[in-house]
Amino acid sequence: MKKEELIAQENHQDQADSQAEPTVKFAPRIPIRWRWTMLVGFTVALAVVVLFFVILDIERDAWLESQAAQAELQVDRLADELKLPMLSGSSAETDLVVQGFLEKVPTVMGVLLKKADGITRGYGDVGDAKALAAAMAADNKVVRLPVVALWYAKRVVYADTALGNIAVRFSEQAWADIASQLVKQILMAALAVVLLSALWVYWLAGKMSQRLEMLANAARQVASGDYHVKMRVRGNDEISDAISQFNEMARELAHKEEMRRVFERYLNPKLVTDVFEGGSVKMENHRQEVSVLFADMVHFTSFSESTETEEVVNILNTHFEVFHRIIAYYGGHVDKYIGDAVMAVFNHPFADKDHARHAAKAGLAIAIVCKELGVIRSDGEPIAFRIGLNCGQAIAGNIGAARRLEYTVIGDAVNVASRMSGVGLGGELVMSRSTYEFLGDGFMFDSIGEKDIKGVSLELELGVVTVESEQVKRNIEHVVDLAFNLNLPEEIRTMEGDI
Template sequence: MADGPGFFNSLRFKFAFVLAVFSGILALGMMFLLEQDIRTSLIRENIDKGIGIARGVAFNTEDPLLTGDDIALFSALKNALRSPGIQYAVIVDTQGQVRAADDVTRVGKPFVPFAGNDIIEKSGEYQVSRHYLGGEAILDLEVPMVTVGEPPLRLATIHLGLSEELIARQITAMRNRMGLVALVGFILGGVAAFVLAGIAVRPVHVLVAAVRAVGAGNLEQHVIPRRNDEIGILTTAFNDMTVSLREKEYIKNTFERYVSKPLAEQILKHKNELQLGGEEREVTVLFCDIRRFTALAETLPPTEVVQLLNDYFTRMIEIVSAHQGMVDKLMGDSVMALFGAPLSLGDEPLQAIRCALAMQRSVESFNEERRRLGQPPLQMGIGINTGLVVAGNIGSSMRMEYTVIGDNVNIAARLQGMAQQGEVLVSEATYAKVGDKVEASRLETIAMKGKSRQIEVFRIDRLRQS
């Protein structure tokens, strides 16, 4: 029996790990979305601040622009550059000439727009572009400078360079704080999950002990359900399983795998009716056989012969089980089925006939499939007889099987041998019990070895409509 799963394979660790990873992914996703929102907000805030600075410069330089007071212009730009994040300031007149700038070498020269400018925002009052200066991202804020009176007269344009490095530093600080919060949440989530998983899996240990006892052969295990969640459902299912295993063990020890499910259910309900070791009882015996199968098998490869028999037996066995019968033997290409043994469920002769007609219909359907595949059809005959037989375990202490023996078994086999393709032949004993429920044709009588009286034979044509 295997030992415990080990810490890293335990449900507690897996549950804690999955929850912690989920929490971490959720936190990272929230950090990403929040970072984008904050980035947008900071950019907006810096643009608004730059617009305010530009308008302040414009207000203070209206007269100097009109009077040509360059000292006042440079003084206004110097004050603007004192604001954090302002990288440069340039005033350009209406002819495109630089009137004032933080870099005095540009004064009096034509203003040349920065290379790689990408406009990211534009309105009637300002324009924002992004370019790179020395590898640093700069937002170029362009604001017209107009007179205060009416109508406003455009005097010049001011360009302010807003550094995005300041925004990046603010975002990095925010990211570090959120990362610390996420890490703490990851650890706390893992610890909480580990504790909760420990509480959740305690009943599982009880179930494991019970399952190991069942594996050792003790099927009398029963675990009291103490919870109404999935663990409680699992506990109930385990108890149901042990009950089912005890029933299956009984069936296995009694009939191995030969009993159909409906018949097995009846056996469990009527255990006291079983007499193992042999008893005389009335049984309806059915034999079915593929006609000229040996000749057909000689024309096919061995693998196709096996596949053909498997397909054929699968259909026949399912039909027998569906009609409350028990497959007693598979002999070559023949099937021997019993109705009424080991238990009588009532109306066995009629059930056997219904089973036989269903078998013939199934073979017809099977033949249609084979014709479509270019394969030769099967021809099957069925014989049925009802009478007293000896039923019980036959064999030795090392190997036994439940079966029936007697003349009435031989009669069913003889009828099957007489049946032509598609025919269902029954003895007079079987017909006497179902004569009012079937339409049949009387055939010739047959003589059985050791019997003075001949047996009448009937061919079943169809069931009567009820």
């Protein structure tokens, strides 16, 4: 991937982040007092609606019971008056009796007469006479028919002789008037209850929100770096508990910040972060086996002399950014940047039993990254790094002055790794035969002979390490692809296949 592509990817990521921010920043804010007011108002209104239907149902049942008693009297009266006309078979007298009944009883809307021979005759508003006739019950008592309208029916009997059936429809206007009046009264009462309860809740929620607003303001102060915030604890409820815990949190943050200022003398920010997050990283001086990886730019002096300062810094930063991701992916730690070189340590401060194998993969991935970045110098040569790796015992300890310390590794293993990075021509991983033995399967050692290494009494057989296994090659290529992904999280230790 070219430098321009990397920068374009970073800009694209920045644009995506900036587009995502307004969604949270400009979200509508509804104060708690209004939330509680609306909630209580809605709850009270819902309760009133439920009570309204319950009361309405009770009132209707009472009205129907009263209506049934009146209907029984009216239907019995009509049945008695129709016995003789129906017995004589006089239609004129029958019509006269029914019409007189309709005039005398204004609540009656219609009458349906069904004779014993099945002939029906309707008076007034009867609707579907056929369906109504089929629903008539052959009962000597007045019963309500199972239809929508308010129909009551009875069989007309004279001296044990069934003359037919009559059904009388009564008006429901009286119930409509009662229901309308009931709605008005309940509505007025509901409005009064909702208004009073909303005002009371608004006042009560306002008292609660004042303390929450104070808590939010104090949190903003802490977020800005002022950890010496202390709120007064009043009351004995959940909010007072939250304020008490907030005060405790502020005290702990102030204490941690004071400790962080002390630990800032160390040059290992990741180590300091792990300590403050309760990690198990040890800070004491000790001897430990590590794998040290050096990557040093080829011909950096001539490159820096012929290139603008800003471009030199940008090119170094571009390479080191991707190097850092690869090293972190394989569980290593960037110990320091030494001008144009990077020093990475594996198995410290993070334990890794396969540290030599992971360090070798990181070195080979760095070589591929340099080729993919493809930065060309002014003399036409590509930017390349000499990469050296060594595995051995080193001292991990606090090095420096009282006011500025560095928790790093020193010793022959580090020195030899640095010498290894000066042996190669660039773009290749160089190590000793003894270090190669720790790598395991999947690598190939191309010996370049025994060399006299400064600081080492005996000559060492050195060689260039390349990938032999297809599985290891795919793994390294996968990591290189991820290294150019700006969203790659650090310290990922789960990989496809062999790691």
